Every structure is written in structure tokens, then in C-alpha cells.
Amino acid sequence: MAYLHMSKRGTNFLDLWIRDNVPETVGADVTTVSELTYKLFADAKAVGISSAEIEEDTVSAYNTILDAIVHNDPGLVE
Numbered sequence: 001m002a003y004l005h006m007s008k009r010g011t012n013f014l015d016l017w018i019r020d021n022v023p024e025t026v027g028a029d030v031t032t033v034s035e036l037t038y039k040l041f042a043d044a045k046a047v048g049i050s051s052a053e054i055e056e057d058t059v060s061a062y063n064t065i066l067d068a069i070v071h072n073d074p075g076l077v078e
Contacts, residue, residue, distance in 0.1 A: 010053030013044055014061060018068045028069040037062045 017040055040061055041051045051061070058064045 008057070010044070010049055010055070011057045013047070013049050014040070014054050014058060014064060017043060018065065022065060022068050028066060033062060033066050033069065036065050040065065 021039065021043075022036060040054070044051065044054055054061050
């Protein structure tokens with residue numbers, strides 16, 4: 001298995017997580033985005049990925065989730 005830089009591993013996790021956990025019909029309200037961000041970090045921790053790893057490349061997982069909802073784009077922009 002090739003070595004992945006820690007931030008790349010976090011970014012890949014975030015991308016897949018958004019695709020699997022942010023429904024296209026969800027609204028972009030503060031509570032929903034906060035709950036999704038909390039769930040993201042809990043799910044990441046369960047597989048050994050820290051919140052710092054996820055936010056190394058994204059700066060803000062909250063904003064990334066919000067952008068995915070607002071733009072109805074389940075996944076990170078390339």
C-alpha cells in the first residue's frame with residue numbers, strides 16, 4: 001500500500017463521507033451543518049483519523065459541508 005500524506009488521507013475521507021452522508025435534499029441551516037460536522041468528526045475518529053487531518057487541506061470541514069449542501073454537490077471540488 002502506498003503511503004498517503006496525512007492531509008490527503010483526511011481529504012479522501014471527507015470526500016467519501018460527504019458523498020455518503022450529505023443527502024441532496026438537506027437544507028443548509030446552521031443546526032444541520034453543525035450536526036453533520038460533529039458526525040463527520042465522530043466517524044473519522046472511529047477509523048483513526050483526527051479532525052486536524054481532515055482540516056489540513058480544507059481549513060474548515062464545516063464550510064466544506066456547507067458548500068456541498070449549497071451547491072448540491074456531494075463531494076469536494078477538484
